[in-house]
Amino acid sequence: MRVLVIKEIRQSWRSFRFPALFLILLMLAIMDPLSVRYMGEIIARFARGVTVVMPPPSPGQGVAQFLGDVVEIGLLVIIAITMGSVAGEKVSGVTTFIVTKPVSRKTYVLSKFLVLLGTVTASLAGGTVVATFYSRSLIGPVDWARTFAAAVSTWLYAFFILSTTFAASMAMPSPLAAGGTGLAVHIATALAGAVLGKSALSPYLPSVLPGNANAFLLMGSDVDVVARLVKPGMTSVVLSLLLLALGYRAFKRQSLP
Amino acid sequence: MDAIYVDNLTKSFGQLKALSALSFRVKAGTVCGFIGPNGAGKTTTIRILLGLLPKDAGTVRILGEEVNFGRELEARKRLAYLPQDPVFPDRHTGLEILELVGGLYGMSPAAARERGKALLREFHLEKAGKQSVGTYSRGMKQRLGLAACFLPEPELLILDEPVSALDPEGRVEVFDILKQLKGKATVLFSSHILDDVERVSNALVMIREGRKVIEGSIENILNRYAVDRLRVKLRPDDKVRGKEVIRKLPWVESLWGEDETGAVLVDVRPGMIEQAVDETIAKLVGEGLRVTEYGRVKTDLESLFLRLNTGVDQEQRPTGRAR
Numbered sequence: 001m002r003v004l005v006i007k008e009i010r011q012s013w014r015s016f017r018f019p020a021l022f023l024i025l026l027m028l029a030i031m032d033p034l035s036v037r038y039m040g041e042i043i044a045r046f047a048r049g050v051t052v053v054m055p056p057p058s059p060g061q062g063v064a065q066f067l068g069d070v071v072e073i074g075l076l077v078i079i080a081i082t083m084g085s086v087a088g089e090k091v092s093g094v095t096t097f098i099v100t101k102p103v104s105r106k107t108y109v110l111s112k113f114l115v116l117l118g119t120v121t122a123s124l125a126g127g128t129v130v131a132t133f134y135s136r137s138l139i140g141p142v143d144w145a146r147t148f149a150a151a152v153s154t155w156l157y158a159f160f161i162l163s164t165t166f167a168a169s170m171a172m173p174s175p176l177a178a179g180g181t182g183l184a185v186h187i188a189t190a191l192a193g194a195v196l197g198k199s200a201l202s203p204y205l206p207s208v209l210p211g212n213a214n215a216f217l218l219m220g221s222d223v224d225v226v227a228r229l230v231k232p233g234m235t236s237v238v239l240s241l242l243l244l245a246l247g248y249r250a251f252k253r254q255s256l257p
Numbered sequence: 258m259d260a261i262y263v264d265n266l267t268k269s270f271g272q273l274k275a276l277s278a279l280s281f282r283v284k285a286g287t288v289c290g291f292i293g294p295n296g297a298g299k300t301t302t303i304r305i306l307l308g309l310l311p312k313d314a315g316t317v318r319i320l321g322e323e324v325n326f327g328r329e330l331e332a333r334k335r336l337a338y339l340p341q342d343p344v345f346p347d348r349h350t351g352l353e354i355l356e357l358v359g360g361l362y363g364m365s366p367a368a369a370r371e372r373g374k375a376l377l378r379e380f381h382l383e384k385a386g387k388q389s390v391g392t393y394s395r396g397m398k399q400r401l402g403l404a405a406c407f408l409p410e411p412e413l414l415i416l417d418e419p420v421s422a423l424d425p426e427g428r429v430e431v432f433d434i435l436k437q438l439k440g441k442a443t444v445l446f447s448s449h450i451l452d453d454v455e456r457v458s459n460a461l462v463m464i465r466e467g468r469k470v471i472e473g474s475i476e477n478i479l480n481r482y483a484v485d486r487l488r489v490k491l492r493p494d495d496k497v498r499g500k501e502v503i504r505k506l507p508w509v510e511s512l513w514g515e516d517e518t519g520a521v522l523v524d525v526r527p528g529m530i531e532q533a534v535d536e537t538i539a540k541l542v543g544e545g546l547r548v549t550e551y552g553r554v555k556t557d558l559e560s561l562f563l564r565l566n567t568g569v570d571q572e573q574r575p576t577g578r579a580r
Contacts, residue, residue, distance in 0.1 A: 003360030007346060014348035093344030100307050101361040102334040252327055256309040 004103065004111035017081040018119045024077055025127035028069045033062030033134040059142045060217030062135030066127060067154045067213035075161050075186060078120055082165040083179030085112050086251065087172055096256045105252055113166055113244070120162055124155055146216045149225045153212035156233045160206050161186055163240035167247030206239065208232040259318070260285040260413050260443035261306065266315035268301055268467075275301045276467040278315070283460065285412075286440045290454030290475075291447040292562065293464040299447045300341070302464070303417055307338055320413055334362065336413040341421060343402030347391035351382050351401050354390060355408055362409035369408070376404040381427075395422040403431060414438070416446035420453065432457045455558040463565065470565050475558070482564070483556040485530040486513065487537060490520035490550035499546045506540060508533040520550060 012018045035042075040054040086109060089095045098108050128151040136142050165182030172178045193207025202208070209232050215223050261283040268276040276298045283289045293299050304310040306319060311326035318324065320332040345354050352373050359369020377386040380400040385393065390401065399422045406414055420428040428450075435444055435457050448454050454461065461478055463470040471478055491499040500521060503509055508529035513522035525533040530553065538551050 003357060006360075007349070007357050010353070011346050011348045093340065093342070094346055096309060096340065097344055097346075098361070100309070100333065100338045101358065102363070103361050104329050255304070255311065255326075 001107050001111055004098070004107060005115055008111055008115040012081070012115065012119070018123075021074070021077050021081060021119060022123040022126065025070065025074055025123045026130060028073065029066050029127040029130035030134060032065040032069060033131055033138050036062045036065055036135070037138040057139050058218065059135050059140040060146065062139060063128065063131045063142060063147050063150065064213045064217040066131035067150055068210075070124060070127065070154055071157065071210040074124075075158060076183075078158060078162055079165050079179055079182040079186070081119075082116055082162055083169055083182060084175035085116060085166060086169040087175045087178045088169075090254070090256065091174065093257055099256065106248065109170055109248060109251060116162060116166065117159070120158055121155065124151065124158060143217070146225065149229060150213040150216040153209045153216070153229055153233070156229075156236050157206060157209035160189075160209075160236040160240050163244050167243040170244075170247035171250035203227065203231045204235045206232050206236040209236060258285045258321070259283065260287075260320055261289075261445060262316070262318040263302070263306075264316040266302065266305065266317060267313045268298075268305065268310070269313055274467060276305075276312075279464065279467060279469055280315075281462045281469055281472045283443060283445055283462070285443050287460045288435055288439050288444040288458045289446070289460040289462060290458035291445055291462050291464075292449070292451065292454055292558075293447075293470070295449075296466075297464045298467040299464065300417060301467075303338075303415055303445075303447070306415060332413075335411055336415065337406035337409060337411040339399075339402045339406045339414070339416045339419055341418040342395070343398045343405075345390045345398070345401070348389060350389055351377060351386040351393070351404075354401060355386075355405060358405045358408050364409070372408055373404075376408060380404045396424065396427065399423060400427065407434070410442075412442055414442060414444045414446070416444065418448060419446050420448070420450070428453065451558040451562055461558075463562065465565070479556055479558070479561065482561050484554060485525040485527065485533070486554040487523040487525060487533055488516065488520045488550070488552055488554050489523060489537065489541070489548060490518060491541070492547040492549060493519070495546045496521070498544075499541060502541060502544050502546065503537065506533075506537060508536075518550075522554065 009018075036057045039057070040052060043054070044052045086095065089098075095108070099105055128147065132142050132144075132147050161182060164185040165178060168181035169175065169178035172181065189205070189207045193202070193205050196202055196205060208228060212228050215228060216225055259282045261281075263282070264280045266276050266279040267274075279298070279302065291299055291302075301310065305312050305317060305326075306324060308324050308326055308328070308330045316323065319330065320335055322330060322332045324330060346357075349357065352370070355373030355376060356366060356369045359373060360366065364372070374383075374386070377383050380403060382397065382400055382404065385397055390398065393401065399419070403416075403419060406416070420431050423431065432453060435446070438444055439459060446454075446458075455475060458475055460473065461475050462472045471482075473481075489499070489503065496519070500512060503521065503523055504512060508526050510524045510526045513524050515521055523533075523537070534553050538548055541548050
């Protein structure tokens with residue numbers, strides 16, 4: 001496992017896949033608090049002669065906007081770096097190179113998934129810390145506990161999309177098909193949230209998770225953080241594990257070139 | 258002990274029958290050539306041996322362990338495989354690839370590094386060992402693939418066209434290494450260069466359309482399928498009379514014709530080749546005929562391959578060599 005994890009880190013680092021995710025999230029973490037802090041001034045510059053009245057930004061707004069951008073932009077990058085992870089190597093023949101050595105298919109995919117998950121976690125954590133400190137210095141003190149809960153909620157959703165795309169990468173014959181599946185699940189989750197928003201199922205839907213950043217950081221203290229985190233979080237984790245198991249089952253039964 | 262045991266192996270891809278009740282064995286310690294025309298089923302067989310492809314029916318055992326698709330093969334610890342076009346994680350250097358392979362076989366990083374460096378030297382990749390394999394030519398990748406196969410010192414090597422991208426010098430070097438493995442490790446290698454197979458192997462499996470054509474030691478096969486034929490080259494002005502003399506000899510079945518040098522090819526009756534070799538030249542010389550070249554036509558692997566796979570008798574072509 002250790003040998004394959006090193007190989008995976010080396011391969012992903014040198015192909016710029018992981019630095020790309022980290023740098024994009026870092027850029028968002030710097031830009032978002034800035035834009036929140038100076039939005040009033042920026043609009044006023046372009047709207048001369050018009051009086052622009054904007055409420056003063058709250059400290060949580062910079063972090064909430066960063067986490068919102070992670071869902072909108074960051075997840076597309078996560079899908080892009082995940083889709084070829086197994087499917088691309090199956091096509092190129094690298095999978096055959098590895099699994100004809102004394103290493104199980106399970107170890108092969110597990111090492112890949114762990115490195116991907118580690119990268120996503122580190123990038124999201126790093127971005128959140130930067131966004132939080134930057135918001136604090138530009139706007140004011142931030143509620144650390146709620147910021148942590150908002151980041152965990154975004155991470156849980158990222159985990160769900162990462163797992164879905166990775167499962168598709170194991171099961172499907174091409175990276176494009178895997179990426180398409182990840183994107184389709186991302187869109188379908190949002191649609192399911194809109195359609196089933198009033199039903200009894202709604203608190204359990206993964207679609208709740210991306211909206212939690214706003215709820216935790218902007219809506220005051222009457223939001224039940226634990227309920228909004230645990231119910232959809234559990235659904236996401238269970239669905240993710242199920243999809244990963246199905247993806248691995250399909251991968252195990254695949255012929256390799 | 259059989260290092261490879263294949264019994265009644267059958268595999269179809271839709272309507273296409275790739276392997277039909279294929280059976281063969283490779284004894285431990287032999288270097289076995291695995292030959293057949295394109296589409297014969299060689300790569301399909303190798304993929305099933307390695308557990309990369311499911312079989313429809315039959316039994317396959319590698320180093321005593323039964324191969325079942327979907328079940329991890331323990332024997333992988335003791336074997337190495339080289340595909341026809343080796344592929345590596347392309348952001349790694351040659352040395353890093355060998356360290357990775359060593360790690361996967363359970364070698365310590367230091368041991369893998371040391372052995373990797375030695376193999377890079379042996380395969381003339383010492384400088385290239387620091388470059389990314391993404392920049393390697395096909396021949397360099399094949400040499401690195403071979404180095405990776407030799408790294409863990411496996412009991413069984415399965416090599417699919419191992420020298421197809423190498424220059425003549427590289428081929429000789431690789432085959433010298435394979436020759437040295439006789440008795441120490443088992444090698445199954447497919448090749449379309451039959452001269453190489455004949456030079457290196459001491460056993461052979463030939464397949465066609467998914468079925469076994471012949472199997473056994475090279476020596477036995479060549480003896481068994483040898484054509485009893487003589488090659489006699491006479492001075493041009495003696496040729497007509499010489500043919501008359503030869504035709505009347507009791508061991509001669511027929512005159513096959515002439516090869517590209519103008520030598521007469523003589524088919525000998527079964528069981529009489531030794532007498533024919535000993536006495537034909539004496540008769541010709543006794544008749545005052547001048548013989549410039551004389552010998553028994555050797556059946557080589559290439560002519561045998563053509564005869565068994567296409568029905569064309571290669572000895573009527575220039576490749577028939579006189580001994």
